[in-house]
Amino acid sequence: MSHYEGYEPVIGLEIHAQLNTRSLMFGRAPNQFGDEPNVNLDFLNTGQPGALPVINKEAVKKAVFFGLAIEADINLISLFDRKSYFYPDCPLNFQITQFYKPIIVGGEITTEVEGETKLFRIHHAHLENDAGKLIHFPDFTGVDFNRSGAPLLEIVSEPCMHSPKDASAYAQAIKAILEYIDSSECNMQEGHFRMDANISVRKKGESGLRPKTEIKNMNSFFNMELAIESEIQRQIEFYENNPGKKLISGTYRFDLERRKTILMRSKESADDYRYFPEPDLPPLVLTKKFIEELREELPELPRAKFKRYVEVLGLSHYSADLLVNDKPLCKDFEEGLKIAKNPKAFCNWLTVEFIGLIKESGKTLKEIGIDTKQIAELANLVEEGVITGRIAKSVASDMLKSPGKPPALIVKENPDYQPLRDTSLIEEIVDRVLALNAPSIADYKNGRDKALQYLIGQVMKECKGKATPGLTRDILIKKIEAL
């Protein structure tokens, strides 16, 4: 954080997660959106007079699941409120939300930020309905109400983050939880997971918070990091250039091309939402029994999985974090794990080798047609000494070229992939290598293991990776000791 020159950024996130329920938050229309505008309508999400809201129990359940997953307090009685504002995408011209008493209070998540384990706190999370969408045409504007009324869980963090990386790690951890408990599809392109960041900076050591700005409606972690970083720099610059002055609070959006935050409106024209209790909805009352039953249904959560991967399987923090934050990849990993002889080695093949190979294509393994089980089979071939790691890398490339072909078959069909089993041939190569590397032999004899590794590498090079490292090692040691 040294590049903030004595300043400390303070960041809080508001995340709007769309819950994957069958019907809307308060209405009867299905909670699904085709490309055709205004096909999923009901009386409420088009604001018909006489229509009344009814709380979607499935949405409540999914919200409680989330609350349990972050170890928050679940309010046994929570209330809904009307938030008034006029806008064409809001058919009632008020939103039904939980302003005074939300369903979830507190909670925390632990996650990895650049190799460091950090804990972030949640202030509260509440249920509300989504707005429709304005679609602008050259000479008029239309409203699509398909999304109007969709259930949202708004998750509000404490101002507990201090860098763009903190913010994106926190948001990714929230996303992973929502996916694990099947509360949201979290498809960011489709707006299932939208982030607003509240940002202020202060001098290090200062205790109070300075005026904040808000960047609204971001749907990519990478862009959010850029946006927060640029806003932090803008604020530091402001304080440096205007000593003693107060920053003007306001709402911003991030212009990706200009890499700049753009002011949308300052807080001076603050809206008065005139919150008051929604008279059409009685208090939402939950029983302890209901909550305990849901607790029983909770699946293994990302953090528990992370711990298991690190402590039981021996994975690195990096690999474990990568896996748990990517639910589909993690699911594939678990599939492969069923047959993998060495989980750690399999994990490396999956998360380092294969993910590295496909990175440029922008596709997932599934999209390319690679079954994770075959990656486990490949790792097992190395583990069993059937092929060497070096050959396995070539096999991996071949697997991407002909997706679905079992690695064992690829090995069998390619003479170059047959390992060198003839000891006399290896001994010949070892003799050649030893003859050329007298200093390394001396080093090894003086107790330097690295020297042995070097010699093994030389033999491998000579035989084009066809000798197994174990066998090579044995022969080398035997020969050196016989010298």
Next chain:
Amino acid sequence: MYKKTGKELNSLFLQKQISAEEIVAYFIKRIHAFEPSIQSLLSTLESRALEKARALDLKLSQNKPIGKLGAIPIILKDNMHMKGEKTTCASQFLKNYEAPFDATVTTLIEEADGIIIGKANMDEFAMGSSTENSSFKKSYNPWNLDYTPGGSSGGSAAAVAAMLAPISLGSDTGGSIRQPAAFCNLYGFKPTYGRVSRFGLVAFGSSLDQIGPFARSIEDIALMQEVIGGHCPYDSTSIPNSKEPYLNELETSIQGKVLGVPFSLLENIDEEIKNLFLDALEVYKSLGVKIVEINLDLIKYSIPTYYILATAEASTNLARFDGIRYGIRSPEAKTLEEIYEYSRGLGFGPEVKQRILLGTYVLSAGYQDAYYKKAQKVRSLIIRDYKHAFEHSDMIALPATPTTSFKLGSIQDPLKMYMQDIYTISANLAGVPALTLPIGFSASHLPVGMQLQGPLLKDARVLRFANHFAKATNFHQKLAPLFDKEAS
């Protein structure tokens, strides 16, 4: 036949002495004859009603089971939806609005084979006490055409008092059923809040609104409650397991029961009304009911409390009328702001605008604590006072209105108009069931009513108390003389 109650018409129909089609045609003929002089309806559903009647006649001829309201003509206030028919709320804003679905009450009435023959005039969006705030027309009191039938359900009351139908439905947010019932010599019932579904009722003050019936007999009120008083999954404030045996309980004795009366509230009332009210208490005494004094002094604060809470809710309930999706849109509007401003300016009448402004104000930052939140506290205290009162009494008796009906146009000061609701509003704030019943006439031959208010969920008890009074008196049988005749 116009003198018959709904229940009596239903019996004649079931005995095949008269067909449903004949009943409906008869009342439609009365509408044609008398409606021009009372102006109680905004639409007459002639062909739809006759079609329903013929289908019902066929059903009876095939010996299929007939619902409880079989062949009874019914009128709805024009703020309740009937799919495919207009729901105007007597507002220019909705003058062409076609309901996209049936209100739950509509569904229940039609399932019970009742026949809806018209939709009644009202104060615009149910805001008013004289039906003069209708943007379409004034309604006239059948007892004296210079006078108002009351409001906001004035059309529903006038239609039943002129015997254009035996039963109608109104909605009551602060007295909008009970005050017109008192002005028109009818029974008018506001059930316990949550008893009748509000689904498909265009909302005014959601936490206060309740649908209820008008009729000339307490049996008809009980009959309607049996049909419309049930749980509805589409209204979250609807009470679960909500049925009561209204008809069966009508005859159960009230001897030895205690009637609580807040005598301190009778001070500023018309002497005539006060005397008739005291006479009515004597009737109850003669029926073996004990009269005790109770304290409901907080009712004095009910009007300001009500006008804060109801307008706060209304300001948001009516926000959806924005000119974007339905209703009128000003052709002058060029920008989004102008669509809102001009369309609402054009579509709403002055009383509606005034209440939206008031409601917006009391919810605004900086004022909410002084108004909205304080009013909520007073509401809690009124609820508490009712609870206390019912610890000592089985039923409460109150006047229905401080005056008899007044001449159309005679009250111009809105605050004076709001005083009409002084005795009725507290039942909406507390949610308790309340009924107006006829107790006599003023020297100028205008009807006078009184109110019975029962504990929460004791709707059937309220009707029972009224039924015993009805058996001892004949005020409810008096018919408006101008309409006590066949249509020629």
